Amino acid sequence: MNMSSPSLPKVALIAGPTASGKSALALALAQRANGTVINADSAQVYRDLRILSARPTEEEEQRAPHLLYGYRDGGDACSAADWAADARAAIREAQDAGKMPILVGGTGLYLRTLIEGIAPVPPIKPEIREQVRAMQVEETFAALEAEDGEAAQRLRRSDTARVARALEVVRSTGRTLSEWQKQKQGGIGAEITLSALILLPPRDWLTERCDRRFEAIMGPDGISEAERLLARRLSPILPVMRAIGVPQIAALIRGETDRDEALAAGKIATRQYAKRQYTWFNRQPPPAWTRFTEPLDEPGALDRALSLL
DSSP states (O other): OOOOOTTSOEEEEEEOSTTSSHHHHHHHHHHHHTEEEEEOOTTTTBGGGTTTTTOOOHHHHHHSOEESSSOBOTTSOOOHHHHHHHHHHHHHHHHHTTOEEEEEESOHHHHHHHHHEEOOOOOOOHHHHHHHHTSOHHHHHHHHHHHOHHHHHHSOTTOHHHHHHHHHHHHHHSSOHHHHGGGOEEOOGGGSEEEEEEEOOOHHHHHHHHHHHHHHHTSHHHHHHHHHHHTTOOOTTSHHHHSTTHHHHHHHHTTSSOHHHHHHHHHHHHHHHHHHHHHHHHHSSOTTSEEEOSOTTSTTHHHHHHHTO
């Protein structure tokens, strides 16, 4: 994820863990720099999840152009490759309108795919996909350990979508996913000047923000949104059904837990997700991506962060 020549078109990027203040900073930058905010969060792409994914409000979206928010139906899983293709088009749309593209989100895989490109994996054979998706979670992981041990060591057992993907690839192509990823194609890194800022605020401050966020999600509007999604009876393996808040509220609706237990479970899930994002963004992006460690609600912090972009 390298920076490019300053003679190329500028694209700003604001990344970091959930609840770190990315959306507010992106909106402030868009208003100051004539920008268009482009979503890079894997939950916020789904129109079913405005409240549960903490998408910008309608009022915020009216204060500056916002693209790739709520533009996908929850029944249509959005892969990193899907989003990267849409993001390229959104960047061109912003540039054609004379606006600076501002990528904002916490999905590192999305950003890496857009900037570095994607492995040219051939389409998975339908019969293999059907076979793998019909397997139980433990069975799938055991098969991956046997057929692609490197992927099994790298992936969490609970990350069912990526485990299934790795197994599908090795069974369908005869090559592991890591082998395919050595020949990535289609990244825009060499076509832009990337100005990137990663928000890594103090962990206790972030934990408190995560808790407040999930408390807001568990309000009447969030529960109603989850009820509408559950009424669609979509496949439980779809990303939209595994978004934080959906399983916890589903358990509440089914009577398997009470509100306090659902709230506690959602807070824990949000904190754990933020911790994984924090670790990824602290370690994976290149040193040229500036790390900003101040809480954005401190006096002057927003202006200091904007000055780095």
